[in-house]
């Protein structure tokens with residue numbers, strides 16, 4: 001005899017970057033087991049893929065034709081956090097090192113209320129001027145694009161950064177002409193990028209740095225030397241590993 005199917009509650013939230021209204025359900029005990037195994041394993045790539053598979057199963061995005069993989073990292077992290085809160089609660093304990101490292105090797109368990117994590121930053125005008133007359137428009141890279149380039153988000157190289165930046169350029173414009181991605185080749189874009197001055201490059205990077213991200217300011221006394229620590233946590237890896 002077939003066992004009865006358990007009903008699950010559905011929730012909704014608005015994603016901070018794309019503004020998409022996402023439907024989600026809590027994860028099951030079986031799904032949680034897989035997640036815990038990935039966290040124990042500690043490999044960033046494994047964790048990222050486990051998280052994305054989990055969010056894919058628990059959200060209604062694929063029903064509406066959207067894919068979780070097309071979300072920006074911040075939207076993905078935000079959605080995962082909402083699912084996590086509804087599944088195992090809003091409290092998590094993270095292990096934080098002392099600011100006096102390497103003198104102090106104390107590791108302090110710190111409780112974090114996931115509901116108090118905030119989204120900081122904004123998508124400003126997606127236009128960045130490089131000179132008085134030449135500019136570019138940028139788009140937020142999605143999870144799939146970033147994963148395709150970066151082997152491991154914890155060890156992102158300058159070269160990776162350069163590639164992500166190039167991929168995020170949507171168009172190049174002058175006073176009287178707009179060239180979209182289909183109008184120029186990878187090689188032409190690469191040459192264009194290589195000609196940027198450090199200042200121009202930094203202007204573009206500033207746009208990326210100001211994109212919305214999950215942040216939480218945490219204060220704690222080191223369990224070993226009692227030093228007062230204040231840290232700002234950014235991104236999901238910090239909240240769960």
Ligand SMILES: [Zn+2]
Nearest residue numbers: 098104222225
């Ligand atoms: Zn300490």
